[in-house]
Amino acid sequence: MDNNFEQNNQSTSGTPSRKEGWERDVLEKLALATLNEQRARRRWNIFFRFLTLGIIAFGLWIAFGMANKEDEILGPHTALIEIDGTIEAGTSGAADSVIPALDRAYSEDNAVGVILRINSPGGSPVQAGMINDEIVRLRKEYPRKPLYVVVDEICASGGYYIAAAADKIFVNKASIVGSIGVLMDGFGFTGLMDKLGVERRLMTAGENKGFLDPFSPQSAKQKSYAQEMLNEVHQQFIDVVRQGRGKRLKETPETFSGLFWSGSKAVEIGLADGFGTVDSVARDELKAEDIVDYTQHEGLSERLLKKFGGAVGTAVMASIWSSAAKPGFR
Numbered sequence: 001m002d003n004n005f006e007q008n009n010q011s012t013s014g015t016p017s018r019k020e021g022w023e024r025d026v027l028e029k030l031a032l033a034t035l036n037e038q039r040a041r042r043r044w045n046i047f048f049r050f051l052t053l054g055i056i057a058f059g060l061w062i063a064f065g066m067a068n069k070e071d072e073i074l075g076p077h078t079a080l081i082e083i084d085g086t087i088e089a090g091t092s093g094a095a096d097s098v099i100p101a102l103d104r105a106y107s108e109d110n111a112v113g114v115i116l117r118i119n120s121p122g123g124s125p126v127q128a129g130m131i132n133d134e135i136v137r138l139r140k141e142y143p144r145k146p147l148y149v150v151v152d153e154i155c156a157s158g159g160y161y162i163a164a165a166a167d168k169i170f171v172n173k174a175s176i177v178g179s180i181g182v183l184m185d186g187f188g189f190t191g192l193m194d195k196l197g198v199e200r201r202l203m204t205a206g207e208n209k210g211f212l213d214p215f216s217p218q219s220a221k222q223k224s225y226a227q228e229m230l231n232e233v234h235q236q237f238i239d240v241v242r243q244g245r246g247k248r249l250k251e252t253p254e255t256f257s258g259l260f261w262s263g264s265k266a267v268e269i270g271l272a273d274g275f276g277t278v279d280s281v282a283r284d285e286l287k288a289e290d291i292v293d294y295t296q297h298e299g300l301s302e303r304l305l306k307k308f309g310g311a312v313g314t315a316v317m318a319s320i321w322s323s324a325a326k327p328g329f330r
Contacts, residue, residue, distance in 0.1 A: 075110060075290065076110055076111075076112050076288050076290070077110055077111060077112070077288050077290040077291065077292045078111070078112065078113055078114075078115055078281075078282040078286050078288045078289070078290065078291045078292070079105035079108065079111040079113070079114045079115070079292055079294045080114075080115050080117065080278060080291050080292065080293045080294060080295070081098065081101045081102060081105060081114065081115070081116050081117070081293075081294050081295050082116075082117045082118075082119075082293070082295045083098060083116065083117070083118045083119070083120055083159070083162065084117075084119045084120065085119075085120060086120060086121065086122070086123040087120055087122060087123030087124055087127045087128050087131075087158045087159065087162070088123045088124050088127060089124065089127060091123075092295070092296075093120055093123060093127065094127055095127045095130035095131050095134075097296045098131050098134075098296075099130065099131060099134045100296055101294045101295055101296045102114070102131075102134055102135065102138060102294075103134075103138070104294055105294045106138045106141070106142050106145060108294075111145070111292070111294075112145070112286050112287070112288045113145055113146045113147065113148065113285070113286040113288065114145065114146070114147040114148070114294075115147075115148050115149075115150055115278055115281055115282060115286075115291075116135075116147060116148070116149045116150070116162070116163070116166065117149075117150045117151075117152060117278055118149055118150070118151055118152070118155045118159050118162065118163055119151070119152035119153050119154060119155070119159075120154065120155065120156070120158065120159035121154055121156050121157065121159065121179075122156050122157025122158035122159050122160075122161075122179065123157070123158045123159075124158060125158060125161065125182065125233055125236075125237070127158070128158035128159070128161040128162050129161065129236070129240075131162045131165075132161055132162050132164065132165045132240055135147060135162070135165035135166065136165050139165070139167070146167045146168075146285075146286070147165075147166050147167055148166055148167060148168045148169070148170060148281050148285060148286075149162075149163040149166040149168070149169045149170065150170045150171075150276060150277060150278050150281055151163070151169065151170065151171040151172065151175045151177060151263065151272070152172070152175065153175060153176065154175065154176040154177075155169075155171070155175065155176070155177050156176055156177065156178060156179035156260050157179045157180075157181070160177065160178060160179065160180060160241070160271070161237060161240060161241075164240050164241045164243075164244035164245060165240070165244050166244070168273040168274070168285070169271070169272040169273050170272065170273060170274055170275060170276035170277075170280075170281055171263035171266055171267065171272045171274075171275060171276075172263050172275065172277075173262065173263045173264040173275060174262060174263060174264075175262070175263035175266070176260050176261075176262070176263075177260060177261055177262070177263055177266035177271050177272055178259060178260035178261050178266065178271060179258055179259070179260040180237055180238065180241055180255065180256045180257075180258065181234060181237070181256070181257065181258030182230050182233045182234045182237060183230070183258075184226060184229075184230055208222065208225075234256070237256075238256050241256070245270060245271070248270045248273065249269075249270040249271070250268075250269045250270040252269070255269070263275070278291065279291075
């Protein structure tokens with residue numbers, strides 16, 4: 001009986017020791033894992049900071065230190081400029097983007113000619129007019145350097161306004177060409193407002209300040225004035241086409257009606273000169289198969305600097321708002 005009591009006593013006295021050892025091991029492992037995790041987190045934070053600084057440094061190096069490969073042009077070549085999409089301010093088809101590319105292409109001695117590839121349904125007559133004027137000026141300044149237009153899917157309205165200034169226009173048989181016209185569109189809700197019992201309260205200083213307001217009735221005088229303005233711009237368009245196409249244009253009553261035609265029909269009626277692609281025109285017309293893109297694209301450095309500037313701006317604004325939220329700045 002004494003032996004049993006002694007064994008039980010030893011067993012009971014040994015149990016806490018085993019528990020304490022097990023808990024100590026677990027705590028040590030947890031502490032070690034936490035420490036390793038903190039070290040790993042610090043290492044990744046340092047890595048990403050250096051990576052961010054490297055990207056910023058690389059972008060600044062490109063922007064200020066590395067020469068653009070496009071500037072390293074060797075030997076005779078064809079200069080290519082693209083207009084893709086609507087011709088509006090702030091787009092790749094805007095005068096601010098196209099004209100510098102044209103100037104650069106014409107001033108490059110090794111560029112034997114310029115191809116303007118157009119894929120546009122039109123847009124602003126102002127932007128198209130400025131580009132047309134610049135092409136006319138450059139053709140006079142560089143009479144030995146031809147400019148050809150190559151049409152992709154569509155060259156209509158403002159797109160054709162630009163194309164009319166070229167030496168020649170090449171299309172695909174299925175291209176859409178033409179739409180020599182001008183429009184001014186909008187909506188009028190006066191009838192619907194009357195039915196709903198809605199009253200338009202518009203106060204102006206100036207008899208025609210509310211001109212073309214969609215919620216006000218349109219007077220005969222205002223409609224006549226708008227039509228005269230459209231006719232004036234349309235006539236400018238007609239004059240540009242007649243001047244650019246000359247005797248090649250086979251005018252009919254529908255030529256300047258706003259209709260558009262297929263590429264094959266456009267060649268037939270003198271709106272285009274033949275069929276071709278950028279490669280075929282560079283090869284057969286300009287005899288310079290090497291093509292260099294002069295289109296003013298947004299470069300990597302510009303994108304990086306914009307993102308960097310945006311990140312800095314966001315951080316500054318966040319700091320301002322954070323400070324403004326403090327009691328002392330309310």
